[in-house]
Amino acid sequence: MPIQADANPRAYCRCAFPAVLNQCLWMAACLTLAILLAITTPAAQAELPDALPELGDASSSIISPQLERKIGRDFLKQINAGLPTIEDPLLKHYTLRHMTKLAQHSELDDKLLSVALIDSDQINAFAAPGGVIGINLGLMLAAEDVHEYSAVLAHELAHLSQRHFARGIEEQRSQALPNLAGLLAAVMIGALGGGEAGIAAISTAQAAAQANQLRYSRGREQEADRIGLNTLVNADMDPNAMGRMFERMQRQYRFSRRPPEFLLTHPLTESRIADARGQAQRYPSIAYDDSEEFHLMRVRAQVYYAQSPQNIAKQFRRTLRSEPNNRVAQYGLALALAEAGEATEALVIADQLFGNQPDLLLSVAAYADLLIKSEKIDQALRLLSHQLVLNPDNRPLAMLYADGLAKAEEYDQAQAVLARQSVVNANDADVWYNLAEVAGQAGDILAVHQARAEYFVLHGSYQRAIQHLEYARRLVRGKANQPELARLEQRIIDLRTRLRAARS
Numbered sequence: 001m002p003i004q005a006d007a008n009p010r011a012y013c014r015c016a017f018p019a020v021l022n023q024c025l026w027m028a029a030c031l032t033l034a035i036l037l038a039i040t041t042p043a044a045q046a047e048l049p050d051a052l053p054e055l056g057d058a059s060s061s062i063i064s065p066q067l068e069r070k071i072g073r074d075f076l077k078q079i080n081a082g083l084p085t086i087e088d089p090l091l092k093h094y095t096l097r098h099m100t101k102l103a104q105h106s107e108l109d110d111k112l113l114s115v116a117l118i119d120s121d122q123i124n125a126f127a128a129p130g131g132v133i134g135i136n137l138g139l140m141l142a143a144e145d146v147h148e149y150s151a152v153l154a155h156e157l158a159h160l161s162q163r164h165f166a167r168g169i170e171e172q173r174s175q176a177l178p179n180l181a182g183l184l185a186a187v188m189i190g191a192l193g194g195g196e197a198g199i200a201a202i203s204t205a206q207a208a209a210q211a212n213q214l215r216y217s218r219g220r221e222q223e224a225d226r227i228g229l230n231t232l233v234n235a236d237m238d239p240n241a242m243g244r245m246f247e248r249m250q251r252q253y254r255f256s257r258r259p260p261e262f263l264l265t266h267p268l269t270e271s272r273i274a275d276a277r278g279q280a281q282r283y284p285s286i287a288y289d290d291s292e293e294f295h296l297m298r299v300r301a302q303v304y305y306a307q308s309p310q311n312i313a314k315q316f317r318r319t320l321r322s323e324p325n326n327r328v329a330q331y332g333l334a335l336a337l338a339e340a341g342e343a344t345e346a347l348v349i350a351d352q353l354f355g356n357q358p359d360l361l362l363s364v365a366a367y368a369d370l371l372i373k374s375e376k377i378d379q380a381l382r383l384l385s386h387q388l389v390l391n392p393d394n395r396p397l398a399m400l401y402a403d404g405l406a407k408a409e410e411y412d413q414a415q416a417v418l419a420r421q422s423v424v425n426a427n428d429a430d431v432w433y434n435l436a437e438v439a440g441q442a443g444d445i446l447a448v449h450q451a452r453a454e455y456f457v458l459h460g461s462y463q464r465a466i467q468h469l470e471y472a473r474r475l476v477r478g479k480a481n482q483p484e485l486a487r488l489e490q491r492i493i494d495l496r497t498r499l500r501a502a503r504s
């Protein structure tokens with residue numbers, strides 16, 4: 001039976017806002033938040049207080065943490081639907097794990113984060129209410145070590161821990177809350193340099209309020225810099241990294257012929273950089289170790305964005321001529337060679353790099369990934385199945401295993417692995433996408449529609465989700481599978497309720 005509707009659901013979700021990322025910068029985040037705060041802030045407000053309001057105070061009563069989480073969940077759906085995200089299981093795993101570790105050292109009360117890794121080589125990161133952190137993969141390219149990378153993320157965590165969103169709403173008091181999610185999305189689109197509709201949504205009634213944006217964003221930014229720097233220190237990371245990262249961004253855009261909107265309204269001033277430097281000097285000057293894992297993932301990002309694997313392979317070879325033991329360049333070369341179809345040499349390097357690190361998860365995943373890319377599928381599957389016994393449900397290992405199984409045309413097994421992942425990582429749209437793909441290859445059309453329905457739910461596209469569940473219901477109706485039919489009926493009812501709520 002043919003699969004109905006949305007033969008390629010990603011084509012749907014990826015076409016919504018093409019090329020919106022061309023102009024974005026790191027603190028578009030801050031920009032996102034800053035514009036929102038500016039919109040919602042009366043013109044004559046004084047500088048922001050440093051002290052965080054107590055629970056139960058005005059900001060908590062106007063926008064509760066529960067409402068923030070609801071806005072965050074909706075916002076994540078907007079990100080899924082509107083922005084390209086990275087599917088690479090290793091990069092996703094590293095980013096989420098690193099962010100989770102850093103959050104442990106932040107002032108966040110609720111350290112449960114949702115992290116979206118955006119497919120853009122531009123510098124950007126943003127914080128949204130409800131514990132949502134968005135990170136462009138380009139941030140990893142711009143940072144020269146793990147400390148600089150973490151400095152930007154610690155700054156974003158401070159926006160969350162200081163509840164800048166709620167505090168902005170509190171100062172404004174009259175903003176109609178039900179529109180916030182839509183406004184946030186509109187601002188996000190505007191902040192990322194595309195989407196005239198988004199800009200139009202905020203530019204008329206609030207134009208006067210925007211004139212005051214700079215003042216408030218500076219106050220928020222300074223507070224986020226200061227608290228973020230404390231987070232870095234608590235995490236045993238280099239406090240000087242924040243000043244270094246700011247200077248790098250300032251240098252990068254100083255002579256830009258057409259500076260991004262962000263720099264016009266939100267400059268990285270000398271005083272801001274000096275503040276970050278000055279605060280860091282209060283701590284003892286010690287040498288900090290860098291992280292090999294960070295650099296392995298950074299080189300993976302470099303290969304991902306490389307125009308040609310052959311050219312970037314030449315760069316790594318040049319590095320290796322002067323530094324033959326540079327493991328990061330070795331990994332970069334192996335990846336580039338695998339991409340270029342030169343599997344034999346790639347595997348020799350992979351064996352040397354990872355063959356004697358059987359217990360480091362990221363190394364195992366990196367090795368298995370190179371084996372799959374080099375079409376050594378059987379070897380990859382043996383390695384991954386063994387490691388999954390030791391680390392059941394580990395996301396990158398399971399995703400790679402499913403990928404390998406699909407390449408080996410073991411579609412039923414791949415489907416079983418992804419079905420399990422869809423239980424333990426139910427909010428990962430990539431899991432549902434891949435599950436629908438392998439279910440189709442396995443001939444399980446019911447599972448295709450169910451997986452696509454959940455994929456669309458995570459994009460906030462309830463109408464399409466219901467459509468797929470109705471196709472699924474037709475397949476089950478009249479058969480003996482009554483429990484399945486009851487589950488489908490209930491899910492359709494749930495989603496219709498959500499659809500009505502979203503429309504109202």
Ligand SMILES: [Zn+2]
Pocket residue numbers: 027029030031155156159220221224
């Ligand atoms: Zn900021």
